[in-house]
Amino acid sequence: MAVFSDVQFTPEVSVDALTDSIAKLMLSKPKGIMILCSAQAASWGRDFKQCINGLDVPIFGGVFPGLIIDSRFEPCGILVAGFVSNIQVSVVENVSTSSPFSSNLIPMPSSVNSVMILTDALSRQIDAYLQHVLRFVPESCSVFGGGAGTLEFTPQPCLFSAAGVHQDAMILVEMSTQWDLAVGHGWEVMAGPYLANSTDDNCILELNFEPAAQLYKRVVQEHSELHFDEHDFFDIAKTFPFGLARLDDSVLIRDPLKVEGTGLICAGDVPENTMLYIMCGDADKLILAATGAVRKAVSAFCDTHQVSDCFLFDCVSRQLFLQDEFAKELDLIGSEIARPYRTVGALVLGEIELDQSGILSLHNKTAVAALAQAQSQDAT
Template sequence: MAVFSDVQFTPNVTVQALADSIAKLMLSQPKGIMILCSAEAASWGDDFKQYVGTLDVPIFGGIFPGLILDSRFEPRGILVVGLRTNIRICVIENVSTCAPVSSNMAYMSQSVNSVMILTDALSRQIDGYLQHVLGFLPKDCSVFGGGAGTLEFKAQPCLFSAAGMHQDAMILVEMSTQWDIAVGHGWEILAGPYLANSTDDNCVLELNFEPAVQLYERVVQEHSKLRFDEHDFFDIAKSFPFGLARLDDSVLIRDPLKLQGSGLICAGDVPENTMLYIMSGEADKLIEAASGAVKRTISFHINEQGVSDCFLFDCVSRQLFLQNLFSNELDLIHQEINPPHRTVGALVLGEIELDQSGILSLHNKTAVAALAKIKSHE
């Protein structure tokens, strides 16, 4: 049985277009609704709040730089997804200013099988909140999600719930569905490591005891023909992310999004005194890493169960880097999902995943696919 009751897409980004899509979706009798919208929805405000107040089905979602439907990338539109199983939604406000320990997670059911987390990508303390959430999850619970926002990197409401639109917030969606998580990025070390000797949550202030911007721009320019004084910062930085060295020898990718004085604002925190690499990538290796992770995950369970519908949270800067080749990545991932099952998701600013070793991480420049498990006899 499919996890999604129905999926509706419209290129029109208005509250009325949303209402029309949900009216069609309601014919499938969903028990919950996910709403994914492009940047134009940031101005909805009170009109959205008034509309969702009329719904008697739990809703959640957010604003993202792009939408994913099967093997298609949609830069503009509204994607609504009906869920067949009951969901439970919690909204955490003021993520940047309230300590994670002040959030009461005791409500979380110990029988929950999975949690989707959507967060305002520009919030501080995201990693601290993720670790706090982890302490309340039952064993074998799968966790996945992504960061909402736009490529303007402007602080504004970007998350949806039945209460309206939210800024500087995190949404937790409890589900009874079981999911397998596939993760891949394909980025490789270009230079480093460098000591992040001074950081402030998601802002890298110094590398090797010199201003972070100064070292980063010098190294990138030494390894490329690009100059930062001739381009917008992110136009270059999207191709040269940081790699945060981890104890298991893996590398957690961090996107430098914009400048703040002599510091670099990243999508996710960078702990002080960690080692950072500067990374680079080749299109073929990025595509293989993402699609290969999905294929391996499906193959591992092929004798136990099939795979149903798929949520895909793919980093927007992968799409910006791959450009026209991004469709190859979506094609190869969706080929693993047998019809009539669907792939739905968004281009995100940071990808969330709980790995098999129990580490809950905010990734950048990575593809995270959640593959719904179905029993072999279904």
């Protein structure tokens, strides 16, 4: 059966518009509510808390650079989705400044089949918290999610719960729904590897014993006709991410977001003494990697199941890179989701996925789709 009781979207971003959307959604009698908003909602503060007062269902969500509904990318708006089944929402505060071991998490019951994680993308220690969370997740549980925030890359409130608006936090959403995950990026090696000999969580301080920003800018300019003194840093960096070499020969993508001193701030941690490549991309290969992963996951379903509703967390820098061709990626993914089922999601700053080998990773520049299963007789 469907996961979502109803989905409401409005291009207007205001507390009044949110109130109206929630009122319409409540007619479907949801057992939980997800609220995804574009950047303008980051300033709501107390107004958000007043808007949701009186609701007796769990609430979660966040502020993102863009929204996804079915095969559409919406740069501005509010997307509200209701859940047919019960969900459990918990909030972990002060991710950057508190030890993961002080988070007071408790083991999740065996009835939990999946966990969605939303995190403040600018928080430090995200990877450490993800590894800690994994200790409390039931075996064979699927885990996925993404980083909230805006393209201003400034610390600000960006996550929602029934308690209000949160900054430097992580939200865990426990669900009984079973999801199959599809992950793909399509980026290829351009230069390297380089030794990240000095790092500080999500800041690369030195590459090959040279200031990281200096080496990165030089290499990118040598391989392209772009010059950093003529553009904003991220306008160029979105096209040339880092690739972190892993033991299984795969590459974990890391987005350099901004320069801080002579270092580079990334969306996700970079362990010291790892090897980094500088990557480049081709639009067709990026689209093929993401859509091919979804198609492979769908084809892997047994004959008694079909795809139900879908969560899609697609990196905002993929959209910035693909531009008009991003619509093609959404169309091809959406074509795998047969009506009346829905695709909802957001452009995120970091994508979270627990892979089949049991590694919980924060990706960048990657598409992560969570596909719910439905019995064949329920699909139409």
